[in-house]
Amino acid sequence: MAALVIAEHDNQTLKAATLNAVAAALQCSPEVDILVAGSGVDAVASAAAQIAGVRNVVQMDAPALADQLAEPLAVQILSIASGYSHILAPATASGKNVLPRVAAKLDVAQLSDVTKVVSPDTFERPIYAGNAIATVQSGDPVKIITVRTTGFDPVAATGGSATVEKQAVAESAGKSSFVGRELTKSDRPELTAAKIIVSGGRGLGSGEKYQELIAPLADKLGAALGASRAAVDAGYVPNDYQVGQTGKIVAPQLYIAVGISGAIQHLAGMKDSKVIVAINKDPEAPIFGVADYGLVADLNTAVPELTQALS
Structure with missing residues (x-):
C-alpha cells in the first residue's frame, strides 16, 4: 500500500x-x-x-x-x-x-x-x-x-x-478554537532549515552580550541564531531560538557554538551538523568532544576577532 x-x-x-x-x-x-x-x-x-x-x-x-x-x-x-x-x-x-x-x-x-x-x-x-x-x-x-x-x-x-x-472536508466536532499566536519576526533563515547557525550559551552572561557578540557574527555569515537551553532559561533570547532535545533539532552545514558547555540536552539537537566549531574558555567542556574545530579562548575577545576577520 x-x-x-x-x-x-x-x-x-x-x-x-x-x-x-x-x-x-x-x-x-x-x-x-x-x-x-x-x-x-x-x-x-x-x-x-x-x-x-x-x-x-x-x-x-x-x-x-x-x-x-x-x-x-x-x-x-x-x-x-x-x-x-x-x-x-x-x-x-x-x-x-x-x-x-x-x-x-x-x-x-x-x-x-x-x-x-x-x-x-x-x-x-x-x-x-x-x-x-x-x-x-x-x-x-x-x-x-x-x-x-x-x-x-x-x-x-x-x-x-x-x-x-x-476532496471534501470531513466534519470536525469543533471542540477547540484558535486564540492567538505570538511569532518572533526575523529576516534571518529559519533555524531548522538554515545552512549556517551561530548559537550562544550561558557563557555569554547576558542577553545584551548575545546581541553584541552573536548577532554581528551571524550577520556576517548570513546565519540563523540559536541558543542553548541555559541561555533561553536565563532570558537571553526567546525560546524559539533553543536548540536541543527539548528545542529544535538541527543539522546545518556549519554550527558555531559560542559559550556553550555542551550538555547532553544540547548535543542531542545539533551533533549531526556537518561541521561543528566550538569557542569556550574551558578546555574540558564536553562540546569539544563533538566539535570538528575547537578554540579555547575568551569569547569576549575571540568572537569580535572572528567577526572582524570575516569583514
Whole structure:
C-alpha cells in the first residue's frame, strides 16, 4: 500500500521539512501521496505536486483548517487513513501535535523521531538523548511515523508531476478554537532549515552580550541564531531560538557554538551538523568532544576577532 505524508505549510508556502518526510516515505513505499489541508492552499498543493517521487496530492481546503489545529486536522487524516500503510509527518511542533492523536484514534503505536527506515516495518530512532539507537519493528496495520528531518536528505522540490485531487472536508466536532499566536519576526533563515547557525550559551552572561557578540557574527555569515537551553532559561533570547532535545533539532552545514558547555540536552539537537566549531574558555567542556574545530579562548575577545576577520 501507499504512504501518506502530511504536508507542513503556512497556507502559502510549503515548509522544507516536508521534503525530508517524503524522502522517508519513499523508503517505506514506492507510492507516496501528500495531504495538503488548510485554507486557500492552491499554491501549496501546486508546489507539493512538483515534489519528485510524489504520486498524488490530496487537497482539503476549508477555513476551519487555516490554523492547523490538531483536532480538525486529525479528522481529515483519519477520513483517508484506510488507504495507506504508512502515515508520516516531520517531527516538528506541528507533526508532534497531530500524529499522536491520529495514532490514538487508530489504536496503533506511534513511531516517533524515526531517523532511518530499515524496512517497511522496521525503523531506527534515537533514545537516551541520542546516546543509543533503538531498532523498532511494528506489526500494526498502519504505521504512524514522525520523521526526524536531520536523518533524511530532502528529495528534490521540483521534477515531479503528481495529480492534485480536491476532496471534501470531513466534519470536525469543533471542540477547540484558535486564540492567538505570538511569532518572533526575523529576516534571518529559519533555524531548522538554515545552512549556517551561530548559537550562544550561558557563557555569554547576558542577553545584551548575545546581541553584541552573536548577532554581528551571524550577520556576517548570513546565519540563523540559536541558543542553548541555559541561555533561553536565563532570558537571553526567546525560546524559539533553543536548540536541543527539548528545542529544535538541527543539522546545518556549519554550527558555531559560542559559550556553550555542551550538555547532553544540547548535543542531542545539533551533533549531526556537518561541521561543528566550538569557542569556550574551558578546555574540558564536553562540546569539544563533538566539535570538528575547537578554540579555547575568551569569547569576549575571540568572537569580535572572528567577526572582524570575516569583514
